[in-house]
Amino acid sequence: MEIEELTTRDQLKTYFETGKYPTQSQFSDLIDSFTLKEDVMTNREAIILANRLASIDNAFIYYFTNNIENLKFPIVISSQDEEDQVITLEETNSLRVKQFLLGSAPYTFKTKKISEGNLKETEYYGLEYQLNQNYFIYRLFGNNLNTIPEGFEFGKLDNIGLPIQISKGDYGRRINVVNTSVKFVNKTEVSIQYRIEAAGWSDRYRDEDTVTDHYDIGDYLVFYYNADLRKTDQSIQCDIYDEDNGKLLTTGYLHAGQNQTSWNGGQIVEVRNARIECYYSAGEK
Structure with a gap:
């Protein structure tokens, strides 16, 4: 019996139009070619994936947070050729997280409604981000400081990457x-x-x-x-x-x-x- 290999999506889509039906062996080979959620990549597969990711030249956000606990800080990213993308900054325990942006520049960055965590009366969150290589922008927020409302605009990104850091600190007094x-x-x-x-x-x-x-x-x-x-x-x-x-x-x-x-x-x-x-x-x- 002639064994026909289904190696591409187009072959798979047109196969049934011929009136043929895949054999059990063909179905088995097809399923083996899928990558499922519970699958663990081999070292070779991981290296291939890493090399593909390294070739991505889209803009990106990379952020890390420290001691913000259950704070949720969503950012809406808009571009000219993609639907809005939402990236939510959460506790990373000082580990850096990198996420690529869909679409192409220019991008706009605005906050959605922030879900604050538990703050003492004299504690505040500190936001730090960098639109270009020359300077950082700083803000304090939380408690009585409604300084980053929904729709807060970060500004124009002049770099390929937007670094963001959020931390929490006790200032020993109420800030106005x-x-x-x-x-x-x-x-x-x-x-x-x-x-x-x-x-x-x-x-x-x-x-x-x-x-x-x-x-x-x-x-x-x-x-x-x-x-x-x-x-x-x-x-x-x-x-x-x-x-x-x-x-x-x-x-x-x-x-x-x-x-x-x-x-x-x-x-x-x-x-x-x-x-x-x-x-x-x-x-x-």
Whole structure:
């Protein structure tokens, strides 16, 4: 009897159209070719699979969490050519978890409703993530800090990977949000962005006005500037004022001929309304 091997899906689909019926041996071979949930891969199969995975060049999220217990932190990832993908961050006991993203860039990352675990009155979760290689973004949340509501946007991903870390800490006191209004005025022709950091809090680069939602565990703001001055021979000075009384608080210098992603802009303390003014340094127009 002639033995016909069914080796591909197309062969299997068209086999019955010929009026033939698979023999028991053919069915047995077919079942043996399936990979079932309870099957344990051989070392050879595992290596083949690992090599296939290593060739994936999609963007990815990799995260680890520590001591967050039963916190559930779902993130919705949207792309132009795939349905929304939901990845839920849970306790990993400091082990790193990597998940590839469906579709292609650009991606948007938003939180769904977070299911908080059990927190003491002075305990809070700390979120840390990195949109590009130059800086991290920090947030505290939990208890009275509703700082990461449903729909919170992470920002634009400039890397192929989005690292995220969530931990829990006891701060020994109740933490409250403090707001500072920041007005940005750029009097130059150079594109300038600024970024702000505080205790347990930091934000993305921007070139528009903003209002911070930092914390009273450290009511200070540290400023950084991002600007490319390689095509100009004019240096730039960025002054920060107290908008309420006009007092000059700090000054940052952006030097001609240089490209920096973190020019030091100085620090302000306990200011509710600030104004940044960037202009060409004295003697330069």
